[in-house]
Amino acid sequence: MSVVATTEPEITRVERPPARRPRRRWTRFILPVYSAIVLFYLVLPILVMILYGFNNSGFKRVSFRWLGFTTEWYRKLFAIPDLTNSLKNSLVVATVSTLIATALGTMIALALVRYRFRGKSTSEFVMFLNIAAPEIVLGASLLSLFVTFGVPRGLPTIIIAHVMFNIAFVAITVRARLAGFDREVEEAAQDLGATPWVTFWRVTFPIIFPGILAGGLLAFALSIDDFIITNFVAGATQTFPLWVYGTVKVGIPPQVFVMGTLIFTVGVIIALVNVATQRRKAPRAE
Amino acid sequence: MEQRVGAGVQLVDRRKTRLRRRLSPYLLIGPGGLWLLVFFLIPLFFMASVSLQTGNLFEGFRFTWHFANFSDAITQYHVQFLRSLIYGSIATVATLIVSYPLAYWIAFHGGRHKTTYLLLMLLPFFVSFVIRTLAWQFILSDQGIVLGTLKSWHLLPQNFHVLATSTAVIAGIAYNFLPFMALPVYVALERIDRSVLEAAKDLYASNVKVFTKVTLPLSVPGVFAGVLLTFVPATGDYLNAQILGGTNTTMIGNIIQLKFLQDFDYPTAAALSFILMAALVIGIVIYARVLGTRQIEEYV
Numbered sequence: 001m002s003v004v005a006t007t008e009p010e011i012t013r014v015e016r017p018p019a020r021r022p023r024r025r026w027t028r029f030i031l032p033v034y035s036a037i038v039l040f041y042l043v044l045p046i047l048v049m050i051l052y053g054f055n056n057s058g059f060k061r062v063s064f065r066w067l068g069f070t071t072e073w074y075r076k077l078f079a080i081p082d083l084t085n086s087l088k089n090s091l092v093v094a095t096v097s098t099l100i101a102t103a104l105g106t107m108i109a110l111a112l113v114r115y116r117f118r119g120k121s122t123s124e125f126v127m128f129l130n131i132a133a134p135e136i137v138l139g140a141s142l143l144s145l146f147v148t149f150g151v152p153r154g155l156p157t158i159i160i161a162h163v164m165f166n167i168a169f170v171a172i173t174v175r176a177r178l179a180g181f182d183r184e185v186e187e188a189a190q191d192l193g194a195t196p197w198v199t200f201w202r203v204t205f206p207i208i209f210p211g212i213l214a215g216g217l218l219a220f221a222l223s224i225d226d227f228i229i230t231n232f233v234a235g236a237t238q239t240f241p242l243w244v245y246g247t248v249k250v251g252i253p254p255q256v257f258v259m260g261t262l263i264f265t266v267g268v269i270i271a272l273v274n275v276a277t278q279r280r281k282a283p284r285a286e
Numbered sequence: 287m288e289q290r291v292g293a294g295v296q297l298v299d300r301r302k303t304r305l306r307r308r309l310s311p312y313l314l315i316g317p318g319g320l321w322l323l324v325f326f327l328i329p330l331f332f333m334a335s336v337s338l339q340t341g342n343l344f345e346g347f348r349f350t351w352h353f354a355n356f357s358d359a360i361t362q363y364h365v366q367f368l369r370s371l372i373y374g375s376i377a378t379v380a381t382l383i384v385s386y387p388l389a390y391w392i393a394f395h396g397g398r399h400k401t402t403y404l405l406l407m408l409l410p411f412f413v414s415f416v417i418r419t420l421a422w423q424f425i426l427s428d429q430g431i432v433l434g435t436l437k438s439w440h441l442l443p444q445n446f447h448v449l450a451t452s453t454a455v456i457a458g459i460a461y462n463f464l465p466f467m468a469l470p471v472y473v474a475l476e477r478i479d480r481s482v483l484e485a486a487k488d489l490y491a492s493n494v495k496v497f498t499k500v501t502l503p504l505s506v507p508g509v510f511a512g513v514l515l516t517f518v519p520a521t522g523d524y525l526n527a528q529i530l531g532g533t534n535t536t537m538i539g540n541i542i543q544l545k546f547l548q549d550f551d552y553p554t555a556a557a558l559s560f561i562l563m564a565a566l567v568i569g570i571v572i573y574a575r576v577l578g579t580r581q582i583e584e585y586v
Contacts, residue, residue, distance in 0.1 A: 227415055
């Protein structure tokens with residue numbers, strides 16, 4: 001009762017405009033304007049990327065100068081075999097490494113959430129270290145291993161590296177989604193005679209699938225974009241970021257910006273769909 | 287009687303499940319753990335071993351406990367080491383200063399469009415790291431859209447450059463890792479219980495006091511997580527220095543990359559990586575001990 005009594009006068013106090021307000025009027029624009037500037041700064045390079053994909057530079061290298069609008073580079077998107085090939089490699093690496101890392105990471109997440117066991121805190125610390133360690137050290141140490149055993153570098157070593165840096169990210173993402181999982185549903189399934197295997201695929205998996213999907217998407221995004229670690233373990237094999245990096249010295253073909261724009265568009269669409277589906281699900285959860 | 291038999295069956299069942307419960311965490315964690323052991327932890331030992339070798343690519347390398355690799359590496363490249371730490375620190379502070387007000391504004395004044403603003407904040411992550419950096423090269427280039435225009439309007443002298451200076455490198459690093467800072471800070475601010483702020487106001491705290499005494503202290507875990515997530519990749523980065531920098535902005539990452547991939551001087555490269563790792567990992571472990579790994583992981 002006393003709580004109600006004390007809060008009520010406060011509400012009326014809030015509704016009354018504070019005396020100091022007129023003096024501070026212009027200052028309340030500082031924060032929104034500052035935020036808008038920062039957001040513009042964050043988006044600026046993306047606008048530049050999209051813009052230069054349309055720059056009519058007239059020759060095969062993007063020029064720093066703006067020379068008019070063209071859609072030529074969109075039509076000639078696959079005109080550079082090396083670029084197309086590197087993109088293919090990136091997609092193969094991202095797909096394979098995502099599948100492996102998502103499976104292994106999900107298993108780790110299940111173990112960490114559901115069981116108490118010896119070595120649990122050690123595994124958690126190793127994963128933390130894996131995420132916190134500088135990428136250049138991960139790349140350099142993995143290359144040291146490959147060099148020591150004379151392992152030839154190529155697609156398999158890139159995939160090994162990508163799985164290595166993705167497992168922990170997937171495990172943490174899935175673990176976060178597993179936290180609110182109601183285990184009684186599983187027990188109910190087992191009481192009704194379902195084997196653990198059937199219980200997992202028919203009950204557990206569908207419930208935790210959004211978490212696995214989020215982990216998988218994160219892994220795919222990290223894999224397709226990775227430059228620093230890949231550069232160490234790729235050998236002569238080119239992925240998209242490596243190929244783009246290689247063209248910096250000799251001149252960047254405009255198709256690079258077109259490809260970047262297309263990847264960006266796909267990523268944003270996936271993110272928007274994800275947000276939209278979560279919004280649609282939200283009322284049902286309540 | 288029937289009840290007792292039932293209890294016996296249950297007991298056997300329970301024993302079976304108990305064994306399964308004891309084994310299953312190891313079966314679940316096994317494959318992923320093995321992968322991390324073989325391709326993350328063991329390579330660190332091999333890096334240490336390579337760093338103590340002597341030889342060259344053609345005659346082969348031999349393990350000789352050659353500690354001089356370390357002292358040579360430090361005497362030769364301490365400038366780049368120091369530069370990396372300085373660039374990393376300045377860039378981290380810059381991201382904090384730039385992103386804190388933005389995160390604050392989205393968390394407290396984002397209103398209905400909060401998700402949209404968050405997406406805008408994270409938009410750079412949808413563009414490849416290399417292309418993002420290239421775009422900055424275009425923006426900052428002497429004839430590019432910004433400097434070129436300003437020069438043609440005679441607002442800047444013709445010999446004004448940004449590219450190949452430390453400013454360009456630090457700005458590039460700060461840009462590329464800004465979301466790593468902004469996101470954990472945002473999460474920490476978003477978590478603050480609004481009624482606590484109300485309570486402070488009810489107790490006649492001024493807006494400034496509410497911020498300094500309540501909001502800021504409560505957002506500190508997010509800031510700490512952001513500092514870790516930004517400083518480590520910023521210090522180890524070499525792409526920004528490569529694309530936006532010049533000969534006077536070489537960072538330790540550039541040297542490691544060069545020694546490993548072009549000079550094939552594996553021992554020196556491994557020694558340099560080992561020093562960098564030791565410096566950063568010791569820092570990370572102290573940081574994690576103080577804060578708890580879970581607290582940092584929550585913001586990843």
